[in-house]
Amino acid sequence: MSKTRTGYIRPLDLKNGCVDMTHGSGGRAMAQLIEELFLAAFDNEFLRQMNDQASFHIPAGRMVMATDSHVVSPLFFPGGDIGCLSVHGTINDVAMAGAVPLYLSASFILEEGFPLADLARIVESMANASREAGVPVVTGDTKVVERNKGDGVFITTTGVGMVPQGVNISGDRARPGDAIIVSGSVGDHGVAILSVRENLSFGTSIQSDTAALHGLVAAMVAAVPGIHALRDPTRGGLATTLNEIARQSGVGMMLRETDLPIRTEVRAACEFLGLDPLYSANEGKLVAFCRQEDADALLAAMRAHPLGQDAAVIGEVIEDDHGFVQMETAFGGRRIVDWLTGEQLPRIC
Amino acid sequence: MKYIDEFRDGALARKLAADILREARSDRAYGLMEFCGGHTHAIFRYGVQGLLPDNINMIHGPGCPVCVLPIGRVDSAIELARRPNVILCTYGDMLRVPGSNRRSLLKAKAGGADVRMIYSSADALKIAQENPDKEVVFFAIGFETTTPPTAVAILRAGELGLKNFSVFSNHVLTPAAITAIMGSGEARVDGVVGPAHVSTVIGSRPYEPFAAQYHIPVVIAGFEPLDVMQAILMLVRQLNEGRAEVENEFTRTVTRDGNIKAQRLVAEVFESRKTFEWRGLGWVPDSGLQIREKYAAYDAEKRFALPYQSVADHPACECSAIIRGVKKPLACKVFGTVCTPDNPIGSCMVSSEGACAAYYTYGRDKENQKH
Numbered sequence: 001m002s003k004t005r006t007g008y009i010r011p012l013d014l015k016n017g018c019v020d021m022t023h024g025s026g027g028r029a030m031a032q033l034i035e036e037l038f039l040a041a042f043d044n045e046f047l048r049q050m051n052d053q054a055s056f057h058i059p060a061g062r063m064v065m066a067t068d069s070h071v072v073s074p075l076f077f078p079g080g081d082i083g084c085l086s087v088h089g090t091i092n093d094v095a096m097a098g099a100v101p102l103y104l105s106a107s108f109i110l111e112e113g114f115p116l117a118d119l120a121r122i123v124e125s126m127a128n129a130s131r132e133a134g135v136p137v138v139t140g141d142t143k144v145v146e147r148n149k150g151d152g153v154f155i156t157t158t159g160v161g162m163v164p165q166g167v168n169i170s171g172d173r174a175r176p177g178d179a180i181i182v183s184g185s186v187g188d189h190g191v192a193i194l195s196v197r198e199n200l201s202f203g204t205s206i207q208s209d210t211a212a213l214h215g216l217v218a219a220m221v222a223a224v225p226g227i228h229a230l231r232d233p234t235r236g237g238l239a240t241t242l243n244e245i246a247r248q249s250g251v252g253m254m255l256r257e258t259d260l261p262i263r264t265e266v267r268a269a270c271e272f273l274g275l276d277p278l279y280s281a282n283e284g285k286l287v288a289f290c291r292q293e294d295a296d297a298l299l300a301a302m303r304a305h306p307l308g309q310d311a312a313v314i315g316e317v318i319e320d321d322h323g324f325v326q327m328e329t330a331f332g333g334r335r336i337v338d339w340l341t342g343e344q345l346p347r348i349c
Numbered sequence: 350m351k352y353i354d355e356f357r358d359g360a361l362a363r364k365l366a367a368d369i370l371r372e373a374r375s376d377r378a379y380g381l382m383e384f385c386g387g388h389t390h391a392i393f394r395y396g397v398q399g400l401l402p403d404n405i406n407m408i409h410g411p412g413c414p415v416c417v418l419p420i421g422r423v424d425s426a427i428e429l430a431r432r433p434n435v436i437l438c439t440y441g442d443m444l445r446v447p448g449s450n451r452r453s454l455l456k457a458k459a460g461g462a463d464v465r466m467i468y469s470s471a472d473a474l475k476i477a478q479e480n481p482d483k484e485v486v487f488f489a490i491g492f493e494t495t496t497p498p499t500a501v502a503i504l505r506a507g508e509l510g511l512k513n514f515s516v517f518s519n520h521v522l523t524p525a526a527i528t529a530i531m532g533s534g535e536a537r538v539d540g541v542v543g544p545a546h547v548s549t550v551i552g553s554r555p556y557e558p559f560a561a562q563y564h565i566p567v568v569i570a571g572f573e574p575l576d577v578m579q580a581i582l583m584l585v586r587q588l589n590e591g592r593a594e595v596e597n598e599f600t601r602t603v604t605r606d607g608n609i610k611a612q613r614l615v616a617e618v619f620e621s622r623k624t625f626e627w628r629g630l631g632w633v634p635d636s637g638l639q640i641r642e643k644y645a646a647y648d649a650e651k652r653f654a655l656p657y658q659s660v661a662d663h664p665a666c667e668c669s670a671i672i673r674g675v676k677k678p679l680a681c682k683v684f685g686t687v688c689t690p691d692n693p694i695g696s697c698m699v700s701s702e703g704a705c706a707a708y709y710t711y712g713r714d715k716e717n718q719k720h
Contacts, residue, residue, distance in 0.1 A: 271353060331574050332359040332366075333396015335711040341690035 008032045017116040024110065024144025037120060038140060041127035046103075046138035054138035056103065059162055066093035067158040075122065075152055078192045079207030080283075083125030086155040088212045088283060089234070091133055095214035096230045096286065098169035098221050099161035104130065106140040106157050111150035122153060133212040135159070161214075166225055173228040174249035178317040179295035181288045183216065183302055184209070184310040186238045187266045190280030194269070202272075206265050211284030216307045220288065223301030229289040232282065236340040239278040241287060242325045243339045252320020255327040255337060259314045279340050289317060356573030357395065365578040366400040372585050378404045380537045381584055382674055384527055385492075385544035386413030386702025387572045393711035395574035405581065408536060408674040409707075411526050411629060412544060414491045414519075415442045415700035416672055419626045420660035422519055423448035426488045429517065429653060430454060430462040436480060438465045438473040439488035442700040447693055449660045470502035477506070477514040486649045490519045494546045496638060497611040500618040503640065503647045517649040518640055521625060523547045524555045525636035529627075531563045536674035540584035542577065543569040545599035552607030556595045564593040571599040618644055626659060628696060629672030668695035671704050678708040685713055 012032060022029035039047055046054040070086040087104065094101040106126065110119065130137050137157075163169075192208040213232065220227060229249070233241035238260075246253055262277045270277045284307065290298050295313060302308030315327075325337045373379060383389055389409045392398055398407055411417050427448050430437035437454070444455040444466060458464040463483075467473055470487060477485035489499045499516060506514045523544065530536060543556060548569045556567045566587035570580030580598045587594060597603050618641060625637025640648040649655065662669055666688070667681035678684050678697065688694035690706050697703035701710070 329395050330354075330359055331357050331395040331397075332362045333399045333574075335394060335396050336713065338690075338710045341706075341710070 008036075012036045012116060014116050014120045019110045019112060019114040019116065019119065019144055021112055021144055021146070024142060030142065034142065037116075037123055038142070041123045042130065042137045042140075044136045044138065046136065052139075054103065054105075056138070058102070061165065062163040063160060064094055064097040064099045064163060065158065065160045066090055067156065068093055069154065069156040071151070071154050072193065073151065074193075074196055075118065077196050077208055080210040081122055081125050082153065082155055083122035084129035085208075085210050085283060086157045087126050087129035087133065087135070088210050090157040090159040091135055091212045091214055092232045092283075092286070094159040094161040095212075095217040096169070096232055097161070097163055098167040098217060098227065098230065099163045100218065101133070101135045101159050101161035101214050103138045104135055104157050104159045106137045106155060108140070108142045109150055109154040110142065110144045111152055112144055112147040114152050119153065122155075126155075129212065133214065135212075135214075164221060164225075167221055167227075169227050169230050171229050171231060171245050172248040174245050174251050174289040174317050175228060175291075176251055176317050176319040177292055178228055178289045179292050179298075179313050180242070180253060180255070180315045180317065181290070181295065181299060181302065181311055182238065182261065182314050183213075183286045183288070183308045184284075185261045185263045185266065186233065186282055186285060187262060187270065187277035187280035189283040190237065191266045191269045191277075193281075194273070202269070204265055204269055206263065206269070209282055209284035211307055213284065213286055213307060216286070216302065216305045219301050219305045220298060224290055224294045224298045226294060227288055227290050227298065230286055232286045234281050234283060237277070237279040237281055238287065239276070239325070239337045240340045242337065243323075245289065246320075246323045246325050249317075250323065252318045252323060253315055253325045254318050255315035255325065257327050257330045259312055261310050261312050278337060292316070353573070356571070356575045358575065361575055362400060362578060365575065365582060369405070369578065369582050369585060370402050372582065372589065373402050373405055374589060375404065378406060379585060379588060380406050380408055380539045381542060381581060382408040382410045382530075382536065382538045382540070383542040383577070384410035384412040384523065385542075385547070386416065386700065386704070387544060387546070388542055388570070388577055389413075389704055389707050390702050391572050391574050391577055393707040397574050397577055400578070401581065405585070408538060409671070409704035410541075410674055411530065411627070411672040412492065412523065413697070413700050413702040413704075414495070414521065415446055416668065416696045416703045417521065417526070417627045417629065418446065418490060418519055418696065419628045420447075420449055420662065421626065421658050423454075424452070424660060425655050425657065426517060427452055427454055427457050429486055429488075429649065429655065430457050430464050431460075432484075432653070434482075434484055436463045436465060436476060436483050436485045437488055438467045438476055438485060440468075440490065441466045443488060443490060445693065446696050446699050470498045474502050474505055474509070474511070474514065477511050478509065481513060483513060485514050486653075487514070487516045488519070489516050492521055492523050492544075492547055493550045493615075496520045496615050496619065497550060500614045503618050503644055504614070506647060507644075515647050515649040515652050516640060517655075518619070518638060520619065520638040521627070522636050522638070523551070524559060525633055526627065526630060527556075528559050529630050529633045529636065530673055531559070531565065533673065538565065538674065539588055540566045540568070542580045542584070543567050545569055545571045545576070545603055548597075548599070548603040548607060550608050550611050552605050553595050553597050553603060554605050554607075560593050560595050566593045567595045569595070569597045569599055569603050571601065617641075627672075628662070629669040663694050666695040668697045668705075671697050678705040681705070685709055
């Protein structure tokens with residue numbers, strides 16, 4: 001009697017292979033993809049149990065949960081790719097409640113024909129981001145759609161985290177008089193993506209700022225536990241995020257254009273393309289609201305962290321029933337900084 | 350940013366504001382029309398109006414190609430886009446402009462039409478090359494600044510032997526529109542700020558007959574806020590001295606005769622239409638450009654035998670009066686209520702260069718201030 005091999009007949013061809021429909025069928029091919037690619041990359045005790053769910057104990061207290069889908073085009077861009085972006089995006093959404101992120105889930109929708117080499121690169125990048133952040137991917141799912149029914153790969157991640165005792169950070173807590181602090185230069189991610197779009201490529205040294213911000217948030221919460229609100233200004237940029245908070249909190253804001261940290265290259269690219277850096281996406285920045293008397297301590301804590309070195313106070317919260325976000329322009333005038341209208345740039349994250 | 354910040358300098362702005370305040374006579378008002386939407390945008394974005402004395406009133410002109418395109422032309426573009434086998438290419442702002450029955454190219458796209466947003470006429474050519482089995486139509490709009498690139502695209506299509514490329518021309522002419530506004534006598538315009546990019550192509554000379562006929566000073570100005578303020582100062586001085594000359598603030602690139610090479614390119618491909626319908630201004634003679642018979646193969650209107658149907662504006666929409674400089678956006682009943690940038694009724698609310706969009710985006714908090 002011939003001996004049957006226990007493993008798969010041949011390993012996944014991560015060099016020249018492609019995703020095919022069997023990789024989502026629930027059969028052996030899918031098991032092989034999960035085992036040789038996802039498990040190998042994300043390896044941890046939860047995944048090793050090979051269950052359809054992860055089971056873990058949580059400390060007592062208030063838990064937060066956030067989910068984020070990623071459809072960025074192109075998949076690889078200066079400074080990052082859809083893999084690390086999908087980890088950073090969800091960690092940041094959890095962290096903006098002041099929470100310590102604990103676990104992630106990852107769900108992949110793959111298009112038939114997608115090169116396994118690209119998938120491996122993306123998964124490796126996710127795994128690295130997750131390891132660096134200290135937040136493991138503990139459960140996941142994979143589906144395959146027919147050719148032309150997807151666009152390579154879409155990734156949805158969900159995260160859970162715990163809020164430290166005594167911290168109450170929420171977008172509806174900005175109060176008149178609060179200082180508005182941004183953690184660094186704005187608009188980098190949007191311009192980095194724009195620079196590699198096939199119909200609009202231009203030369204720039206700008207890299208995406210994609211980064212996990214929970215370390216910075218932890219340092220901020222330690223310095224000023226009474227932070228009122230935090231948010232990461234992703235799609236729609238800083239302008240849209242400030243308008244969201246203004247509406248949630250029922251307040252207005254007054255910004256000072258001269259205090260906004262914007263890289264020269266970003267300003268130049270936006271100027272050239274007729275865009276406004278205030279509406280260009282960020283993936284590694286946050287905006288914080290705190291009492292004026294806490295601002296110095298918070299700013300110092302932020303600047304002491306590698307991801308907050310260029311932090312700056314950019315304005316203050318004012319009373320305004322209309323909820324207008326306004327700005328004193330460098331030119332000496334004053335104008336509204338409105339919500340983003342339409343879509344400045346599709347599929348940015 | 351080098352070479353940009355110099356034209357947005359706050360200290361210089363304050364000095365210019367003081368000069369304007371000193372020169373503007375308090376016993377009269379100055380109604381100054383900035384023709385171009387780019388100027389409107391700059392005035393709002395940088396808060397220029399707030400730096401001017403109360404008796405200088407900026408009137409926003411029709412120089413926004415999206416705003417002046419009549420509904421009938423938008424309908425034609427939507428009709429074209431919905432034909433099977435057609436790829437319609439156009440600039441981003443056009444996608445959201447409402448046609449009749451609240452249709453738009455964006456909605457046509459969502460309904461399955463192949464509509465592509467492009468950044469230049471060269472992109473449309475590239476799409477035509479990549480899709481030889483499709484009819485690629487470039488929905489061309491704009492004043493004299495965008496016409497030369499369209500002419501180049503048509504000439505280039507000829508060189509490449511492209512059989513599947515055509516242009517739906519909606520190019521219009523600045524001096525004709527200003528003359529139509531002055532001729533109507535509705536708006537109280539004492540002086541005109543002319544757009545520098547248009548004059549980079551056509552020069553400052555085409556304004557001379559108009560300035561003489563209506564005894565109106567014209568200053569050709571750049572698009573940085575200091576350019577606009579300098580132009581305002583120059584207009585105030587001309588008016589105080591009773592002059593009505595064509596002056597050039599934008600000596601950085603504008604000459605009296607303009608860019609002769611670009612003018613020749615345009616003349617090679619285009620000719621004046623007998624008349625063209627404008628939103629707000631109605632039918633204006635010699636105000637639009639059509640493709641010459643020699644290049645008829647690239648003329649989408651001929652190729653697809655597009656009929657033209659004039660369509661009346663939404664009854665509550667004041668775009669027409671706003672484009673003519675007769676009314677301000679805040680005088681429109683639907684401004685900011687039914688009509689917003691996210692859900693525009695009229696074209697002035699669509700483009701960032703439209704007066705309504707500029708008011709809404711940058712200045713709607715100033716409802717109680719002068720406007």
